[in-house]
Amino acid sequence: MKKVLIAYRLKPEGLTAFNENYEITLPKDKSYFTKEEILELIPEYEVFVPNFSFYTDKEIMDRGTKLELISNFGVGFNNIDVEYATQKGIAVTNIPNTTTEPTAEFAFALLLGAARRVGYYDRKLRTPEGVSWGVYSESGLSVYGKTLGIIGMGRIGQSLARRAVASGMHIIYNNRNRLAESIENQYNARYVSKEELLKTADYISLNAPSTPETYHLIGEKEFNMMKPTAIFINTARGDLVDEKAMAKALKDGRIWAAGLDVYDNEPHILPELLVLDNVLLAPHAGTKTVEDRIAMSEEMVQNIVGFYEGTYPVSRVN
Amino acid sequence: MKKVLIAYRLKPEGLTAFNENYEITLPKDKSYFTKEEILELIPEYEVFVPNFSFYTDKEIMDRGTKLELISNFGVGFNNIDVEYATQKGIAVTNIPNTTTEPTAEFAFALLLGAARRVGYYDRKLRTPEGVSWGVYSESGLSVYGKTLGIIGMGRIGQSLARRAVASGMHIIYNNRNRLAESIENQYNARYVSKEELLKTADYISLNAPSTPETYHLIGEKEFNMMKPTAIFINTARGDLVDEKAMAKALKDGRIWAAGLDVYDNEPHILPELLVLDNVLLAPHAGTKTVEDRIAMSEEMVQNIVGFYEGTYPVSRVN
Numbered sequence: 001m002k003k004v005l006i007a008y009r010l011k012p013e014g015l016t017a018f019n020e021n022y023e024i025t026l027p028k029d030k031s032y033f034t035k036e037e038i039l040e041l042i043p044e045y046e047v048f049v050p051n052f053s054f055y056t057d058k059e060i061m062d063r064g065t066k067l068e069l070i071s072n073f074g075v076g077f078n079n080i081d082v083e084y085a086t087q088k089g090i091a092v093t094n095i096p097n098t099t100t101e102p103t104a105e106f107a108f109a110l111l112l113g114a115a116r117r118v119g120y121y122d123r124k125l126r127t128p129e130g131v132s133w134g135v136y137s138e139s140g141l142s143v144y145g146k147t148l149g150i151i152g153m154g155r156i157g158q159s160l161a162r163r164a165v166a167s168g169m170h171i172i173y174n175n176r177n178r179l180a181e182s183i184e185n186q187y188n189a190r191y192v193s194k195e196e197l198l199k200t201a202d203y204i205s206l207n208a209p210s211t212p213e214t215y216h217l218i219g220e221k222e223f224n225m226m227k228p229t230a231i232f233i234n235t236a237r238g239d240l241v242d243e244k245a246m247a248k249a250l251k252d253g254r255i256w257a258a259g260l261d262v263y264d265n266e267p268h269i270l271p272e273l274l275v276l277d278n279v280l281l282a283p284h285a286g287t288k289t290v291e292d293r294i295a296m297s298e299e300m301v302q303n304i305v306g307f308y309e310g311t312y313p314v315s316r317v318n
Numbered sequence: 319m320k321k322v323l324i325a326y327r328l329k330p331e332g333l334t335a336f337n338e339n340y341e342i343t344l345p346k347d348k349s350y351f352t353k354e355e356i357l358e359l360i361p362e363y364e365v366f367v368p369n370f371s372f373y374t375d376k377e378i379m380d381r382g383t384k385l386e387l388i389s390n391f392g393v394g395f396n397n398i399d400v401e402y403a404t405q406k407g408i409a410v411t412n413i414p415n416t417t418t419e420p421t422a423e424f425a426f427a428l429l430l431g432a433a434r435r436v437g438y439y440d441r442k443l444r445t446p447e448g449v450s451w452g453v454y455s456e457s458g459l460s461v462y463g464k465t466l467g468i469i470g471m472g473r474i475g476q477s478l479a480r481r482a483v484a485s486g487m488h489i490i491y492n493n494r495n496r497l498a499e500s501i502e503n504q505y506n507a508r509y510v511s512k513e514e515l516l517k518t519a520d521y522i523s524l525n526a527p528s529t530p531e532t533y534h535l536i537g538e539k540e541f542n543m544m545k546p547t548a549i550f551i552n553t554a555r556g557d558l559v560d561e562k563a564m565a566k567a568l569k570d571g572r573i574w575a576a577g578l579d580v581y582d583n584e585p586h587i588l589p590e591l592l593v594l595d596n597v598l599l600a601p602h603a604g605t606k607t608v609e610d611r612i613a614m615s616e617e618m619v620q621n622i623v624g625f626y627e628g629t630y631p632v633s634r635v636n
Contacts, residue, residue, distance in 0.1 A: 008453045031452040053451075073453075101462040101486060108485070109434045112427035116607070121600045122437035123444070126592050131601045133371075133585045134349040135326045135391075135611055142607040144419040166484030167426070168419060267451045274444050282439045283449045289434070289460040293453055 002308060003066075005045040008032045008073065014297025017305050017312070022047075039063055047304055049073055052284075053266070056080045061088055071303045073296060074287075075099040075156075076237055077317055078210035086318040093303040094317050096155060098295040103286040104159030107205055107235040110259030110280055111148075111164075114231050115203070116140040117257075119280040141202075141229060141256065144168035149201025151194065151217070152208025152236065153179055160205060161187040172197055175208075198225040203233065210237035218242065223249035230255045235286045238264040247272040250279055261286050320626060321384075323363040326350045326391065332615020335623050335630070340365075357381055365622055367391055370602075371584070374398045379406055389621045391614060392605075393417040393474075394555055395635055396528035404636040411621040412635050414473060416613040421604040422477030425523055425553040428577030428598055429466075429482075432549050433521070434458040435575075437598040459520075459547060459574065462486035467519025469512070469535070470526025470554065471497055478523060479505040490515055493526075516543040521551065528555035536560065541567035548573040553604045556582040565590040568597055579604050 004018075006026040018024060025041065027033050033041070035054045042048065042064040049071050050056040061067060061084055070080055072094045085092050113119055117140040124131045132138050148164045150157045153173040161171045164187075171189040173179075178191045198204065204226065208214050218232075219242035226232070232255055234241055243264050249255050250273070257278040263269050266284055273279055287296060299315075306312030322336075324344040336342060343359065345351050351359070353372045360366065360382040367389050368374040379385060379402055388398055390412045403410050431437055435458040442449045450456050466482045468475045471491040479489045482505075489507040491497075496509045516522065522544065526532050536550075537560035544550070550573055552559055561582050567573050568591070575596040581587050584602055591597055605614060617633075624630030 010453060031450075031455070102460055105430065105461055105485060106434055109427075109430035109436050112423065113431050113436045116424055116427045116603065118427050118431045118598065118600065119437050119440035121603060122598050123441045125587065125599045125601060126441070130585075132349075133601050135328060136608065137349070138601075138606075139611065140603065140607045142420055142609045143423055163481070163484050166481050167423060267448075269443065280436065280440050281443045282436065283443060283451050283456075285434065285439060285458065288456075289458045290454065291460045293457065 002046045002068075002304075003044055004047040004049065004304060005033075005038070005041055006049040007038060007051040008049070010073075010297045011294060014294040015301055017298060017301040019305070021308070022304070035060075042067070047071060049300060050080060052079045054079075058084050061085060061090060069093065069304060069307050071300050071307075072317075073300050075103075076209055078237060078239070082318050091307060091316060092318045093300075093307065093315050095296055095299040095303065096315055098292065098299045099287050100155045100159050102289060102292040103156045103235055104163060106261060106282070106286040106288075107156070107160050107207070107233055107259075108163045108167075110235065110261060110282065111203055111205065111231065111233050112143060112167075114233065114257045114259035114278075114280045115143050120277055141231065143203070146170070146202035147172060147200065148203045148205065149173065149192075149197040150189075150205050150207055151175075151197065152206060153189070154207065154209075156235075157205070157207035158183070158187065160207060161189060169203070172201060195225065198222055199227075202227065202229065203231045205233040206236040206240050208236055208240065210239050214240050216240070216242045218246070220245040220248070223254055226255050228254065228256065232258040233260075234258070235261040238262040238266065243270050243273075247276070250276050253278075320364045320386075320622075321362055322365040322367065322622065323351075323356070323359055324367040325356060325369040326367070328391075328615045329612060332612040333619055335616060335619040337623070339626070340622070353378075360385070365389060367618060368397060370397050372397075376402050379403060379408060387411070387622060387625050389618050389625075390635075391618050393421075394527055396555060396557070400636050409625060409634060410636045411618075411625065411633050413614055413617040413621065414633055416610065416617045417605050418473045418477050420607060420610040421474050421553055422481060424579060424600070424604040424606075425474070425478050425525070425551055425577075426481045426485075428553065428579060428600065429521055429523065429549065429551050430461060430485075432551065432575045432577035432596075432598045433461050438595055459549065461521070464488070464520035465490060465518060466521045466523065467491065467510075467515040468507075469493075469515065469522065469524050471507070472525065472527075474553075475523075475525035476501070476505065478525060479507060487521070490519060513543065516540055517545075520545065520547065521549045523551040524554040524558050526554055526558065528557050532558050534558070534560045536564070538563040538566070541572055544573050546572065546574065550576040551578075552576070553579040556580040556584065561588050561591075565594070568594050571596075 302312035620630035624632040
C-alpha cells in the first residue's frame, strides 16, 4: 500500500487509474493544501503531487522521510527542487502528453486575441464609451502572411507552429538544439539566432522551460531589438521575462501588444500591466479546460501507477 | 473622367490604383458621410462606394441619375438594394478576395477566445475580484478533438476549416449545395443536414451571406437543438440570427457560449448581451486590421478601374 498526498482537489473522474494498492488524500473542503498543511501531512506519504503556488523545497523533502516519488501535475517542474530530489533518491515525473495541445491552443488564442484586439473590444464594448465602428479606428494587426518566431521548439512550440502555418504564418525558431530537417520541413521552419528572431519576427512566442539558462531570457535589451509592431506571447513561465521591462516596452509602445498567461509572482500580476490596453491577460489558463484537466489527472496518476507497477509509461525528469 | 463618391475616409495608401480618369470625393474631417450628405452629393457621381451604416436604397439610386457603378467596400452586400440597381442598369461589385483570410482569422479568434474564455479572463483580472487560479474553477472548454459545424462553406467557411483542422477539429458543414469531393477531402469535411449539424456540432460557425433565405436561420428552435456545451460563432451578418432568442439561450445556459462580431442593428448591441459573461463581443471587426483595410481598398478601387478600363478583374454581384 502506497500513501499518496495530492495537494489539489482533483476531480475523481481523473483518478480512476488508482487501484487498491494506493491510499489517496486530497483536500475535501477547499481547492488546495497550504504549505503548512503539506509540512504536517508529508511524513506519512510515499507519493506527493505538489502545488504550483509554492516551491517543493528541501524542507518539504526532508520532512517527507518516506517520499519515493513526486508526481507533478504539469509539464513545467520549476515548482520542485529537482536537484535535491535527485540527491535524496526521490523520483520526479511530469506530464508532457496531455499538456501539449491545450497549451499550444491557448498560446494561439492569445496570439490571435492580442493581434485582433479581442479582449480589448469585448471589454470596451461593455463600457459606456464603447468602441468606434469606423474603418480604421482602433484596428488590430493581421496574422495571415506574418512571421512567427518561436523560442523553444519542443512539443508545444511545434504544436503551435502547426496551427500558425494553417493560418498563413511563416515560422522561424530558436532552440537549444536545431531540429531534424524532417521536422523543420513539416512547418517550413527556419532555424535562426535568438537575435535574428527578435529583430525580424512579427510575433514572438516563448515556449521554453524555466531553467537557470532561460531566467530573464527576454529583458530590456531584447524588447528594444523587436519591431515596434511586434506582438509578444508568453505561455511558458513568468521568470523567462523581466516583467518590469516588458511593462515599460508595452506602455511606451516599443512593442505593439502582448498576450500573457504566466507571471513572475503568480497569482500576482504587475499593476502596471493591469491598466494597459495593449495587453491580453490570462490567469495561467494554458491547460485550463475541464476536459484537459481531467486528462492531465489521468496522466499524472498513470505516472504513479506506472512507476510502481510498470503498467503505464512514466515520464521521469530526474 | 468619372466622378467617384466614397462614403468612408479611406487611407490614400489603398487608393493608388485610381488614375487621372477618376475624380475622387471622400469625407475630409470625419469618418463617413451621412445619408443626408450622400443624397445631396450623389447626383453628380457616376460611381458610389456606399456605407454599411445605412442602406443604399431606391431613394439614393433615384437621386443618383448618373450612377453607373456601386463598388461595395465589403464582401457582403446586404447594405445595397441590388435588385433595384439591376433594374436601373447600375452595376454592383464586391470584394471577396481580400476579405476571406481576415474574416476566417477573426472567426477563429472568436472561436478560440469564447472556448478558452480569453475575453472573460482579461476583463475579470482587471477588476478587484479577479479570477480564481484553481485547477477547475472558471474553466474553459477545449477545442482540440472537437467537431466544428460550418453553416455556409464558401471561401470564408473553407478558410476557417483549414485553421480548425490544424487545431485538431473535425469538420461538418451545411451549404446550399454540397461541395466537390476533392474540396471536402481537403478538410476531411462531411456534408450534413442543418438539423444534424445543430444537434451534433460542439462549435457552430455562421459563414453564410445575408439573403431572404438566411433571415433568422438560427432562432429559438435551432438553439434548442444545440448541445448545452455548444459554442456559437457569428461573423457573417446579424440578421441570420434571432438575437433575442440567442440572448435567452446564452442567459439560460441552453448553450455554453458565443463569439459575436455582427448584430442585427449595428452599431447597437442588445443590452442583454452586454452583461453576459459567456459571450465574447466584437464591433464588426472581421476585417479590421490596418493591412487588411488597405488591401480591401485596393480591391475595391480595382473593381472600379477594371469596370471601366478592363485592366483588373471585376467581382460583379449583378
